[in-house]
Each structure stands twice: as C-alpha cells, then as structure tokens.
Amino acid sequence: MHMLGTKALENWAHVRHTEMGRMIGVMLELSSRREPVMLAEMLNCAMANMIGVVILGKRVFESKGMESNEFKDMVVELMTCAGLVNVGDYLPALAWMDLQGIEGRMKKLHNKFDHILTKMVDDHTATAHQRIGNPDFLDVIMANRDHNSQDQSLSLSDDNIKGLLLNLFTAGTDTPSSTIEWAMAEMLQNQTIIKQAQSEMDRVIGRQRRLTESDIPNLPYLRAICKESFRKHPPTPLNIPRVSSEACEVNEYYIPQNTKLLVNIWAIGRDPEVWKDPLEFNPGRFSTGRAVRMDPRGSDFELIPFGAGRRMCVGARMGVVLVEYIVGVLLHSFHWECSEEIINMEEVFGLALQKKVPVSALVTPRLQPKAYVI
Numbered sequence: 001m002h003m004l005g006t007k008a009l010e011n012w013a014h015v016r017h018t019e020m021g022r023m024i025g026v027m028l029e030l031s032s033r034r035e036p037v038m039l040a041e042m043l044n045c046a047m048a049n050m051i052g053v054v055i056l057g058k059r060v061f062e063s064k065g066m067e068s069n070e071f072k073d074m075v076v077e078l079m080t081c082a083g084l085v086n087v088g089d090y091l092p093a094l095a096w097m098d099l100q101g102i103e104g105r106m107k108k109l110h111n112k113f114d115h116i117l118t119k120m121v122d123d124h125t126a127t128a129h130q131r132i133g134n135p136d137f138l139d140v141i142m143a144n145r146d147h148n149s150q151d152q153s154l155s156l157s158d159d160n161i162k163g164l165l166l167n168l169f170t171a172g173t174d175t176p177s178s179t180i181e182w183a184m185a186e187m188l189q190n191q192t193i194i195k196q197a198q199s200e201m202d203r204v205i206g207r208q209r210r211l212t213e214s215d216i217p218n219l220p221y222l223r224a225i226c227k228e229s230f231r232k233h234p235p236t237p238l239n240i241p242r243v244s245s246e247a248c249e250v251n252e253y254y255i256p257q258n259t260k261l262l263v264n265i266w267a268i269g270r271d272p273e274v275w276k277d278p279l280e281f282n283p284g285r286f287s288t289g290r291a292v293r294m295d296p297r298g299s300d301f302e303l304i305p306f307g308a309g310r311r312m313c314v315g316a317r318m319g320v321v322l323v324e325y326i327v328g329v330l331l332h333s334f335h336w337e338c339s340e341e342i343i344n345m346e347e348v349f350g351l352a353l354q355k356k357v358p359v360s361a362l363v364t365p366r367l368q369p370k371a372y373v374i
C-alpha cells in the first residue's frame with residue numbers, strides 16, 4: 001500500500017515528475033549534439049530510480065553510464081533465462097547435468113543481484129537513524145525482520161527482504177520500459193500517430209509547460225496509444241507460469257492437478273476473432289464503441305497485459321500510470337525521427353518480450369525552453 005495503492009501513487013507523482021525531468025534533460029543534451037537516444041537504457045534507468053526513491057528513499061542509478069547498463073543487462077538476462085524451456089524441469093533425472101547451462105547462468109546472475117541487494121540493505125541499515133519518525137518502504141519492511149518483529153508469524157528473513165526488493169525492481173522496471181519502447185518503435189514507423197497525439201496535447205496542454213499526470217484523463221488518444229501497445233506488445237507474453245492446485249475444468253477442458261499452465265496473453269491480443277487487422281498498430285481501434293471503455297487492468301479478458309484475477313500483477317495501477325505518463329512526456333516534449341532507415345521489429349522470446357534491436361531515435365525539442373528546466 002505504501003508504494004502501489006491509489007493514494008501512494010498520487011503521493012509519489014512528484015518522484016516520477018522529477019525523474020522524467022532528468023531524463024528529458026539528458027535527451028535535450030543529446031539532441032543538441034544530434035546524437036541518437038537509446039531509449040531502453042534510459043527508460044530502465046528512470047524506472048529503477050523511480051522505484052528506488054519510493055523504496056529506499058534514493059535514486060539507484062545515474063542517467064547514463066556503466067552501472068545502469070549493467071543493471072538493465074542483468075534484468076534482461078533474468079527475464080530471458082526465466083523464459084527458457086529447461087530440459088531438467090521435464091526430465092528431473094537429467095536436471096543435475098544442467099544440459100543447457102541455464103542453472104549455471106541463473107546462479108551466476110543470482111550472485112550479482114545478491115551483491116547489489118546486500119549493499120542496498122546494508123546502506124539502508126546504516127542510515128536508518130536519519131529517518132526516525134519518517135520511515136520509508138524498506139524501513140517498514142525491515143521492522144518486521146526476524147529479530148525485530150513482535151509477531152513471529154509476520155517476521156521476514158534477510159533473504160525474504162532481498163527477494164521482495166528483487167521482485168519489485170525486476171518486475172517493475174523491464175515491463176513498463178518494454179511497453180513504452182515498443183509503442184515508440186511502432187509510432188516511429190507511423191508519424192501520423194505521433195502528429196495526432198501531439199496535436200491533442202497542444203490543444204489540451206500547449207507548449208509552455210511539460211505534461212503532468214493530471215493531464216492524462218484529458219488525453220484520450222494518448223491512452224488509446226498505450227492500450228494498443230499493451231495489446232500488441234504485452235511485456236510478459238505467456239504470463240507467469242501457474243500450477244493447478246487441484247483438478248478443474250475450464251471451457252470444457254479437463255485440467256489435472258499439478259499441471260503447469262501458461263496463459264498466452266500475446267495471442268489473446270492478436271486474436272483475429274476479437275481484433276480487426278490485429279497486426280496493425282492502430283490506436284484508433286480504442287477510440288470508438290465498447291473498446292473506449294476497455295480497461296487493461298484485468299476486467300476485460302480481451303486485453304489482459306497484467307493478467308487477471310487474484311494473482312494478477314500487483315503493480316498494474318502503477319504500470320498503467322508509468323506507461324501513459326512517460327509515453328505522453330516523450331511525445332509532447334520532442335519531435336521524433338528514426339536514426340536508422342528501417343526499424344527492426346523482431347522480438348526476443350523470454351519471460352519478458354524484448355526488442356531484438358533496441359530503438360535508437362533522433363529527437364528535437366518542441367516545447368518552450370523553460371519547460372525543460374527541472
């Protein structure tokens with residue numbers, strides 16, 4: 001609730017605003033040198049910092065540089081390995097051989113993450129006295145550590161805490177940034193969409209100031225763009241694998257107990273029986289009829305990028321806000337052009353759906369200079 005509830009989301013809006021201010025500042029610098037913007041790297045860094053400030057009370061990465069690159073690579077490696085079919089899972093007698101080397105890669109990665117997370121927890125412990133009376137998310141969690149908690153049934157081990165941090169940083173950075181990157185890749189190939197979004201923004205906001213989250217309800221075309229990206233490029237294409245705890249029947253299919261189940265979110269979003277011309281990126285499909293009210297947060301089963309039901313994404317509300325706000329700021333603040341002739345739209349399969357070739361684009365400012373000052 002401290003981080004993902006409705007009230008908390010509103011309270012932390014200033015963090016997202018500041019972080020986006022930094023990001024567009026860096027983009028402005030790149031634009032003045034006519035250097036391309038590598039979107040994925042910058043988005044991951046911004047996203048990790050937004051989460052870092054809420055959880056740890058501080059940014060975790062600089063806007064560019066080795067460390068943020070390495071973190072992004074680690075998250076991508078985690079998502080890729082987690083999506084691989086591991087022979088040992090299906091033939092347990094062979095598991096010890098780790099034939100594809102997946103377990104080895106995961107262990108190596110685990111050590112790297114453990115190093116970063118241990119440092120985060122240790123730094124936080126060392127500065128706890130500075131936050132007495134004003135605890136942040138991690139302080140609240142750490143108050144329930146084994147040796148602190150009054151109620152042992154609620155106590156958390158250091159591993160639990162590091163696992164929670166890892167979950168939030170990995171589940172919360174790559175997913176919105178990949179949805180945004182795909183949206184921008186689609187639009188870079190179709191300037192008409194960019195122009196339509198920008199003219200809506202100019203009408204509603206003007207060019208004197210930056211877009212804020214409170215503008216979003218007045219920008220239906222921007223919201224349609226984001227829904228279209230969630231439909232065509234859901235960042236977790238096969239959801240997170242689930243296991244049936246008891247035998248059941250779904251749509252006349254009998255599912256035995258302990259069956260591993262995957263929900264193909266990607267195929268649902270491209271089902272030609274539901275979506276006309278499903279391979280076309282057409283935000284306009286969300287501007288008319290029933291689709292206008294379609295909500296990607298689990299209530300309309302044709303569009304479930306966050307899953308649905310009790311175990312759906314805990315960060316769905318934050319995910320929608322991040323995607324709508326960031327796509328909005330990017331489109332409102334800059335003119336966009338491809339730095340390559342053709343945009344490669346190939347996907348790399350994993351737990352998360354990455355672009356094989358990251359988006360690289362040239363931008364030029366379109367707002368009054370004072371709008372770029374943080």
Ligand code: HEM
Pocket residue numbers: 051167168171172173175176177179234235236239240305306307308311312313314315316318319320323
């Ligand atoms: C575009 C944004 C996002 C998308 C599309 C997305 C999608 C998903 C999906 C499909 C799941 C699995 C749900 C299921 O099993 O039914 C999930 C789980 C989860 N998400 Fe998100 N997510 C997004 C953003 C976020 C954010 C911003 C956070 C938090 C900061 C977050 C935290 C989590 C966590 C903690 C889980 C549970 C992981 C687990 O079960 O181990 N997500 N997300």
